[in-house]
Amino acid sequence: MSEQPKFKVTVDNISIEVPAGTTILNAARMIGGDVTPPAMCYYSKLKDSGGKCRTCLVEVSKGSDKDPRPMPKLVASCRTTVMDGMEVKNITSEKVVDARKGIVEFLLINHPLDCPVCDQAGECDLQNLSYEHGSEGTRYEFKRRTFEKEDIGPYISLHMNRCIMCFRCVFTADQLTDKREHGILERGDHAQISTMLNKALDHDFIGNVIDVCPVGALTDKTFRFKNRVWFTKPLDAHRDCSNPKCGGKVRLWMRGEEVFRVTARKDQWGEVEEFICNECRFHKKETRDWVIEGPSVIARSSVISQGHYVGTKKSQVLIDKVIGKQPKYLLDIHDISDVNRPEIDLSKIEGPAHSSDFKR
Amino acid sequence: MAVKLLLENDHIEGIRYYDTYRKHGGYRAAEKAFKMATADIVEEVKKSGLRGRGGAGFPTGMKWSFLAKPEGVPRHLVCNADESEPGTFKDRYLMEFHPHLFVEGLLISSFALGSNHTYIYIRGEYAWIVDILEQAIAEAKNNGWLGKNILGSGFDCEIYVHRGAGAYICGEETALIESLEGKRGNPRMKPPFPAIQGVWMRPTVVNNVETIASVVPIINMGGEEYAKIGVGKSTGTKLLSACGNINKPGVYEIDMTISVEEFIYSDEYCGGIPKGKRLKACIPGGSSVPIIPANLLLKTAKGQTRYMNYESLADGGFVYGSMMGSGGFIVLDEDQCVVRHTMSLARFYNHESCGQCSPCREGTGWMYKILKNLEYGKGKISDIDLLWDIQRKIEGNTICPLGDAAAWPVAAAIRHFRDEFEWHVLNPDESQKRNYGLAHYADPIHVPASA
Ligand SMILES: Cc1cc2nc3c(=O)[nH]c(=O)nc-3n(C[C@H](O)[C@H](O)[C@H](O)COP(=O)(O)O)c2cc1C
Ligand code: SF4
Ligand code: SF4
Ligand code: FES
Numbered sequence: 017m018s019e020q021p022k023f024k025v026t027v028d029n030i031s032i033e034v035p036a037g038t039t040i041l042n043a044a045r046m047i048g049g050d051v052t053p054p055a056m057c058y059y060s061k062l063k064d065s066g067g068k069c070r071t072c073l074v075e076v077s078k079g080s081d082k083d084p085r086p087m088p089k090l091v092a093s094c095r096t097t098v099m100d101g102m103e104v105k106n107i108t109s110e111k112v113v114d115a116r117k118g119i120v121e122f123l124l125i126n127h128p129l130d131c132p133v134c135d136q137a138g139e140c141d142l143q144n145l146s147y148e149h150g151s152e153g154t155r156y157e158f159k160r161r162t163f164e165k166e167d168i169g170p171y172i173s174l175h176m177n178r179c180i181m182c183f184r185c186v187f188t189a190d191q192l193t194d195k196r197e198h199g200i201l202e203r204g205d206h207a208q209i210s211t212m213l214n215k216a217l218d219h220d221f222i223g224n225v226i227d228v229c230p231v232g233a234l235t236d237k238t239f240r241f242k243n244r245v246w247f248t249k250p251l252d253a254h255r256d257c258s259n260p261k262c263g264g265k266v267r268l269w270m271r272g273e274e275v276f277r278v279t280a281r282k283d284q285w286g287e288v289e290e291f292i293c294n295e296c297r298f299h300k301k302e303t304r305d306w307v308i309e310g311p312s313v314i315a316r317s318s319v320i321s322q323g324h325y326v327g328t329k330k331s332q333v334l335i336d337k338v339i340g341k342q343p344k345y346l347l348d349i350h351d352i353s354d355v356n357r358p359e360i361d362l363s364k365i366e367g368p369a370h371s372s373d374f375k376r
Numbered sequence: 377m378a379v380k381l382l383l384e385n386d387h388i389e390g391i392r393y394y395d396t397y398r399k400h401g402g403y404r405a406a407e408k409a410f411k412m413a414t415a416d417i418v419e420e421v422k423k424s425g426l427r428g429r430g431g432a433g434f435p436t437g438m439k440w441s442f443l444a445k446p447e448g449v450p451r452h453l454v455c456n457a458d459e460s461e462p463g464t465f466k467d468r469y470l471m472e473f474h475p476h477l478f479v480e481g482l483l484i485s486s487f488a489l490g491s492n493h494t495y496i497y498i499r500g501e502y503a504w505i506v507d508i509l510e511q512a513i514a515e516a517k518n519n520g521w522l523g524k525n526i527l528g529s530g531f532d533c534e535i536y537v538h539r540g541a542g543a544y545i546c547g548e549e550t551a552l553i554e555s556l557e558g559k560r561g562n563p564r565m566k567p568p569f570p571a572i573q574g575v576w577m578r579p580t581v582v583n584n585v586e587t588i589a590s591v592v593p594i595i596n597m598g599g600e601e602y603a604k605i606g607v608g609k610s611t612g613t614k615l616l617s618a619c620g621n622i623n624k625p626g627v628y629e630i631d632m633t634i635s636v637e638e639f640i641y642s643d644e645y646c647g648g649i650p651k652g653k654r655l656k657a658c659i660p661g662g663s664s665v666p667i668i669p670a671n672l673l674l675k676t677a678k679g680q681t682r683y684m685n686y687e688s689l690a691d692g693g694f695v696y697g698s699m700m701g702s703g704g705f706i707v708l709d710e711d712q713c714v715v716r717h718t719m720s721l722a723r724f725y726n727h728e729s730c731g732q733c734s735p736c737r738e739g740t741g742w743m744y745k746i747l748k749n750l751e752y753g754k755g756k757i758s759d760i761d762l763l764w765d766i767q768r769k770i771e772g773n774t775i776c777p778l779g780d781a782a783a784w785p786v787a788a789a790i791r792h793f794r795d796e797f798e799w800h801v802l803n804p805d806e807s808q809k810r811n812y813g814l815a816h817y818a819d820p821i822h823v824p825a826s827a
Contacts (some may be wrong), residue, residue, distance in 0.1 A: 066565075067733075068734070070733050090772065095565050115769065119735060119769075122734045122737075155762055158742075161741075181734070182732070183732075200560065203545070204726060205729070205738060207730075207731035208769070254670040315764060354398060
């Protein structure tokens with residue numbers, strides 16, 4: 017086998033060698049941690065995804081060893097491939113931080129902020145994004161955009177008001193099912209996800225649109241309002257699924273002995289590892305349907321990962337490498353806040369957690 | 377007397393029809409081209425210095441030479457006749473009154489590029505022009521200029537007219553390609569560029585109508601002669617569609633040596649401003665380019681005369697200049713309100729955003745809403761800064777240039793007419809009854825001695 021050429025790329029002062037053809041985003045993911053730009057539309061498992069949300073914009077301060085000129089504009093890291101010797105600035109670029117703040121604001125101006133009643137809350141990429149990259153408060157003083165409610169069938173609930181137009185669900189339907197039944201109608205700020213002539217979505221793999229949706233625009237009707245995700249405990253499980261395209265490897269979200277929700281397993285970037293069929297997702301809600309493997313490894317992108325679960329894997333801290341020295345922390349949040357106290361392990365609490373569990 | 381190349385035969389009755397066109401030297405360039413090697417045609421276009429007339433001004437010869445030529449893969453020429461930029465209506469004139477000049481240009485360009493199937497993507501609203509074009513194509517075909525083995529050269533060519541469905545974004549070349557393929561007109565991510573993977577993933581050249589028509593005189597007179605017309609990198613002639621507060625709105629051909637002042641005031645062109653009103657501002661190149669006040673329009677920031685060509689209009693960059701753009705020349709007299717005008721442009725871009733990327737989808741609507749408040753006396757001073765910040769966060773951060781096109785007019789309006797915006801805020805009632813007027817926008821600007 018011929019040796020694939022390797023390119024050296026530096027992201028926020030950390031260098032790595034990656035195969036030619038790798039995107040900046042994926043190179044940054046190989047480094048990991050905070051130097052990885054947030055990605056709201058790119059999805060490595062979906063061909064042609066990315067480029068739309070613009071949250072992953074980065075500054076290319078050096079194009080390559082051959083042509084060291086910087087790129088004139090910020091580029092979408094998910095759609096730009098690395099060159100040998102390229103230098104990229106993500107959190108070390110003021111321009112990026114500023115532009116990203118703008119993007120977060122744009123994504124939020126018409127977002128309903130109905131997190132208290134949204135099933136996605138707690139595992140929502142937009143919540144995480146705004147928390148990490150947005151600013152407090154809004155400068156938007158107008159009525160938020162709303163859409164008429166549309167029923168897309170018995171299993172999937174569509175809340176168009178929450179959609180950020182990442183196109184992931186459209187690619188999912190296009191690439192996982194033989195006949196795409198939904199798509200985008202209208203354009204501009206009135207573009208909306210819809211089905212042709214109000215048809216119900218009905219395909220054995222269509223449930224996956226729920227998992228790829230970064231926000232609460234597509235949620236599981238069989239789990240609707242049943243529980244907050246942070247009160248349920250994720251366990252990895254499998255079953256011998258009769259659907260030849262489905263591996264039956266899932267994540268069960270349980271409370272006590274009860275299976276509240278079944279989803280695909282997600283990796284540390286919040287991406288589905290293996291897509292699952294509707295049968296496994298919507299119809300297997302008994303513990304006896306499953307062989308339970310144990311607590312899921314949870315990393316990133318979920319309140320579940322706040323340090324309390326048995327399976328939590330903390331993401332790497334790289335700030336010292338980015339700034340070239342040890343940071344000096346001004347404050348340990350746990351000194352002043354009782355929320356999320358690290359010594360309290362939620363998975364060891366029987367049943368749901370209550371505020372009294374956090375009393376000192 | 378200015379040189380005319382495209383509209384040379386404008387006065388001839390029936391030039392629209394094949395027989396008349398042919399009698400007046402039509403298809404002579406095609407005859408000449410078919411005796412040339414295709415690479416030589418490209419070379420002539422390169423020598424001519426012709427720059428794309430669709431707005432960006434990219435050198436056409438260079439674009440043609442970038443076209444990939446993989447073995448066994450068809451290539452296509454696609455002509456952009458979507459012309460939807462507010463203020464721009466020059467392609468319409470060419471297609472409506474000189475369809476054979478256009479078809480001849482398409483034929484020569486298709487031959488040079490090796491496109492056996494050439495497409496005209498025309499905006500849906502130009503419904504009647506579709507018939508004119510199809511008639512011209514049929515006439516050309518009946519006379520052996522299209523179809524199989526044209527002039528015994530072994531080259532086959534068909535031209536198809538494809539109607540758009542009324543979306544400005546489908547004028548952006550990759551959105552146009554998607555739409556031509558029958559998909560939703562969303563711009564594609566670049567790279568790959570159309571020259572490598574365009575329509576049906578085949579190498580494609582997308583050119584504007586006027587660009588294609590200009591190939592005819594270039595072949596007739598030779599690239600070098602063509603390049604002698606005009607100045608600097610603004611070679612040949614350019615069609616301008618002039619509108620707004622002028623006595624003679626219409627389509628004019630200029631050789632890019634005249635001054636802006638002459639273009640507005642001479643009787644050969646716009647014929648001045650009606651009722652003796654004074655000039656306040658102008659958008660020289662279609663709605664997407666920066667608006668500039670009268671004082672910066674007629675003279676550059678260095679105090680030199682501003683000319684109607686690519687370089688001079690852009691002199692001073694976006695801070696003191698504007699752009700040639702697509703040639704949609706919009707004149708505003710002292711009675712026009714820049715706030716209202718900016719609002720209506722913002723409304724347009726909000727309406728036309730495809731919605732693919734967040735800054736443009738969300739930002740254009742936000743800008744429109746704020747401008748609506750400002751225009752109707754409900755604005756705040758902080759809104760002006762907010763508007764500036766929003767356009768700044770859209771510009772450069774989007775997939776396609778529509779985002780920039782939405783941001784630039786707002787940026788330029790605030791940059792040059794900030795006091796008019798503030799006046800609207802501070803005089804909410806009065807601003808509903810009268811306009812700010814000319815103010816100081818035509819006053820000579822102080823030129824620093826060192827400049
Ligand atoms: C939003 C948008 C709209 C456009 N509309 C047109 C159009 O209507 N006609 C046109 O010729 N070019 C239009 N363009 C420019 C085209 O993308 C492309 O640059 C042009 O067709 C290339 O032709 P040229 O090199 O001959 O100028 C538009 C660009 C953008 C970004
Ligand atoms: S519904 Fe969800 S997955 Fe689909 S486009 Fe909207 S945000 Fe993306
Ligand atoms: S800039 Fe606007 S028109 Fe262009 S791709 Fe983005 S949303 Fe669509
Ligand atoms: S993740 Fe790159 S643009 Fe959305």
